Amino acid sequence: MSGMLGTDFFLAWMTLAAGTVRLHRDRLTGLDAAIGDADHGANLDRGFTEVGKALTEWPPTSPAQVLVSAGTTLIRRVGGASGPLYGSFFRQLGKSLDVPATPAGFAAAFASGVLAVERLGKAAQGDKTMIDALAPAARALTQAVQEGADERKAFERAARAAEEGAKATIPLRARKGRASYLGERSIGHEDPGAASSALIVASLAEAAA
Amino acid sequence: MVGLVLVSHSAGLAAAAVELTRGIAGRETPVAAAGGDDDGGLGVSMDRIEAAVREVDQGDGVLLIPDLGSAVLTARLMEQPGRVVLADVPFVEGAIAAAVAAGGGAALAGVLSAAEEARTYRKL
Numbered sequence A: 001m002s003g004m005l006g007t008d009f010f011l012a013w014m015t016l017a018a019g020t021v022r023l024h025r026d027r028l029t030g031l032d033a034a035i036g037d038a039d040h041g042a043n044l045d046r047g048f049t050e051v052g053k054a055l056t057e058w059p060p061t062s063p064a065q066v067l068v069s070a071g072t073t074l075i076r077r078v079g080g081a082s083g084p085l086y087g088s089f090f091r092q093l094g095k096s097l098d099v100p101a102t103p104a105g106f107a108a109a110f111a112s113g114v115l116a117v118e119r120l121g122k123a124a125q126g127d128k129t130m131i132d133a134l135a136p137a138a139r140a141l142t143q144a145v146q147e148g149a150d151e152r153k154a155f156e157r158a159a160r161a162a163e164e165g166a167k168a169t170i171p172l173r174a175r176k177g178r179a180s181y182l183g184e185r186s187i188g189h190e191d192p193g194a195a196s197s198a199l200i201v202a203s204l205a206e207a208a209a
Numbered sequence B: 001m002v003g004l005v006l007v008s009h010s011a012g013l014a015a016a017a018v019e020l021t022r023g024i025a026g027r028e029t030p031v032a033a034a035g036g037d038d039d040g041g042l043g044v045s046m047d048r049i050e051a052a053v054r055e056v057d058q059g060d061g062v063l064l065i066p067d068l069g070s071a072v073l074t075a076r077l078m079e080q081p082g083r084v085v086l087a088d089v090p091f092v093e094g095a096i097a098a099a100v101a102a103g104g105g106a107a108l109a110g111v112l113s114a115a116e117e118a119r120t121y122r123k124l
Helices: A007-023 A025-035 A040-057 A063-077 A082-096 A103-121 A131-146 A151-167 A178-186 A192-208 B011-025 B046-056 B070-077 B091-103 B108-120
Strands: B003-008 B031-035 B062-066 B084-086
Touching (some): A007 A025, A007 A063, A025 A178, A025 A192, A063 B046, A082 A103, A082 A192, A082 B070, A103 A131, A103 A151, A103 B070, A131 A151, B003 B011, B003 B046, B011 B091, B031 B046, B046 B070, B062 B091, B062 B108, B070 B084
Parallel strands (some): B003 B062, B062 B084
């Protein structure tokens, strides 16, 4: 498939996401050691490595197939809460994507993916989770597309919003997930799920650059 | 009979909870453990949950009882309305109440509500 948002683009996104997760594995695990169970980096690295294998073994022929296959693999192979959450995100994103994918269609599908994560985890923005990076990214993406930005600009704005959202989790008290057991002690640390979400959205911008 | 699957981050905890549950509810009650990640370490494995569901599925439905966190999220992704249902209940008390109801021949909805009643049990 040709065009910016074709199958190859989504394959590139998954490859870049795997690379950045590998590169930041120890940082993610360190963040998780502070307020979780110190396995986030290793879990996601294993998951995205398996995604790469699955996409090589069964080459997808559409953007939806790339994303649904990646999501299913993450659900099955991560082994922590981030597996079902990221898996649901990518599966819903893939299922919601119209063919051929347009920037506006992608923004809507991305928002639908974020909604799936919110529903599964019963989390909202401010709970110190992945949602704190993903929800601002979805809003930035939608706004950029409405303003007529091209993919590259729109994904850059989403990446920036996700990064700011992740950093904004530092002063928050966790209300969901393993960190919520820590109560006040979760304050002062960046949420590892929000940090990895920011990396994954950054790799989306990188794939379009 | 309705089947039960006890989903825990710990293979040991899931296996021991099955042992306790069947010891109280009866050996013939279909209860299976799905504990630990793919390698048996702390975590959750969808493969293990699926295998456990197949083991206890007699055609009358299966109740999934997760401990917490990713066990809950993974189990939620496996729900099939009316066939495979998640119980939001205390792990041990819910499993025992559900197994006793299942052993008594209750249907899936009845087993689920028996498990849910366990949430209000007081020990004293």
